[in-house]
Structure formats: C-alpha cells, structure tokens
Amino acid sequence: MIILLEDKHKEDLQFIKEQPTEVIAEFVRISIEFLRRGANVKLYSGASKSLRVPVAQVEAVVEGLSWLFAEASRLLVNEEDFLATLTILGFSPELNAQITELYISHRSEIRTIQSQLSFDLPHYKDLNWRFDVQLSSRSLRNQVTPLFTLCFNIEDNGETKKYYVESDYTNLKHLADELDNALRETKSTHSRRIMRNIK
Template identity: 45%
Template sequence: MLLVLSEEHKEHLGFLSEVDSAVVGEFGRIAVEFLKKGSNPKIYEGAARKLDVSSERVQHGVEGLMYLLTESSKLTISEVDFQDSVLVLGFSEELNALLLQLYLENRKEVRQILSILAPSLPHYHNLEWRLDVQLASRALRHQVKPTVTLKLHLEDGAKRSARVLQTDPATLQHLIDELERALAELKSSHCRRILRNIK
C-alpha cells in the first residue's frame, strides 16, 4: 500500500533535501520526541538559527517528517512501499535510504505512541430491551403506539455505564437494515482488501 502525500506535505518535506543528512536524522529524532511530549517552539528556533532559515520552515520540515513517520507506521507499510511512496518526492538515493532507516528504526515506537494516544471508547457489554404497546386510550380509541425501550450497558475499562434509548419499531427496523447492510459490505472483497492493508 502506497502512502499518498498532499502537495502541502511534499512541499514541507522538500526542505529535507536542502539540509545535511545528519540534520535529517536529528529532525527524525525530534519528530519522535514531539509525538511523545508535544511540540516545543524553542527547538525550532534553535535549529533555525543554526541552519540560517526561518523557524516556520524548520517546523514545517519536522512536522512533514512526523506525518510521514506516523502515517507509514499506522498503516505498517512495507519497506518497498515506503521507498515507492517517498520516490515521488524526488530526493537523492542517500536521503531516501536515510528516511527508510528512520522509518524502520522508529515504526514500533511510533505505533506504541499512537496506541497510547488513541481515545479509549466504551464498548458493548450487554443489552436489555422491552416492548411497550398502548392498545387504546379514551382520546384515541383505535390507535396502537408501540415503543421499544433499550438499555445498553457499556464498559470502559473497569467502569460500566448504561444508556437508555427509546424508539418506534419502524426506526428500529431501519437501523437493523442499515447494520446488516454494513456487515454485508464488510464481507465484500473490496473491504477485505482495505482491512488487510490496515492491519
């Protein structure tokens, strides 16, 4: 799977071809540090003074490298796909090899950082339901008004919570149909190919 870079990212990464390979290696180290601890403008300013360029240009270069490393690590693309992805940048073979080395050395650590930064979402634990039907009333003698009440139990680590939802059978049937359509789509060959590349 190839990594698709926007024109803006290509422009930001283009700065790497103007600096020494040791500087690119240092930018890679800074990018991984920023993933762990967050951005630090003082580092951009110090590097900009040494390289005699604007701090914004250094920031864009580091952020472009950070994007390249995170997206490649997130998709766990192979060495060949990574090389093909950076080939469109028009870098020298030496710089392409250096970027590949940075990716291979840091991909496990970047994936660990991304898994820590991923939000923890509650997930399904149990479901209780009840069907209520009002058969008649004095005001409306012949109208049937069924409602379905659902109590959805969610788990978030050791913490459990419950959500109560109420709907009519027609809306519930529509929701079931949409979920079944989504599950059928998940079994399609196109979707399986995408899932294979994500994992």
C-alpha cells in the first residue's frame, strides 16, 4: 500500500533531497527520537547550526520523516511500497534505497513505540441474558410485556466487569435494528476506505 502524502509533507521532505548520507541518517535518528520522546529543541538547534538552516526547517523535516515512518509502520508497509512512496517525492534511487533501509531497520522499534502510546479501551467479552414474562395482571388484561435482562461482561485492563441492562422488546428491537444498520454501513465503500486508512 502506497502512502498518500499531502503537499505539506512533500515540501518538508524536499530539504533532504540534496543532503549527504550522514545528514540523512542523522535526520532519521532525530525522527526516531522524536517518536520516542517528542520534540527536542536542543537537537533541532544543534542540527540547524551545523547545516546552517533555520530551526523551523529542521523541525519540519523531522516531523515529516516521523510522520512518514509512523504511518508506514502503522500500516505495515512493505519495502516495495515504501520505495514507491518515496519515488513520488522525486528522490534519487540511492536516497530512496537509503531511507527505505533505515525505515526497515527501525520499523519494529517504531511499532513498539506506537503500541506503548495506544489506548487500552474496555472491550466486550461475553453476554448473558434472561427473559421474564408477566403472565397476568389485573391492570393490564390480555397484554403480555416481556422484559429482557442482559448482563454484559466487559474486560477492562485484564479485569472483567459486569453491566446489567433491562429492556422491553420494543427498545431491544430498536437497538438490534440500529446495530444491523451500523454493520451494513461498515460494508459500504466509504467505510472500507476509512477502515483501510486507520488499520
């Protein structure tokens, strides 16, 4: 899968087009450090002095490379697709090969960093239910009102929590219809495109 770069990312990365191998390697190292710990003004100012460019230029390149590496790692982009992404930028074949090699060597570390930054949200584990029917009532003759008691088991940080919900048939039917609509929506072209980009 080729990563689609916005014009701003393309502009930010054009600076490294003319840089020597060791400078590019240093930018990659700073980008990995940026993903680990965030922005480091001392590193930016040191790089800007040695390259004789504004700090904002160094910062833009680091953020552009960091975004490219993070996005490629998140999408598990293989070597060929990563090379194709760099080709769009108009880099030389040698520069493409160098950046791709650096990406491949750091991909597992970047994925580890991303997994540490991700949220551990509660998720569904199991559902138990009970069906109660009142067979007769003096106030409601010839009317049966079934009630459903649902017990949701939700796992949160390795601990299972139980949530009880009581509902009548009408509300439960409405909920089931809405969930069916949501599942149908996930199969639409628009939803598939969004899901492909967030995987």
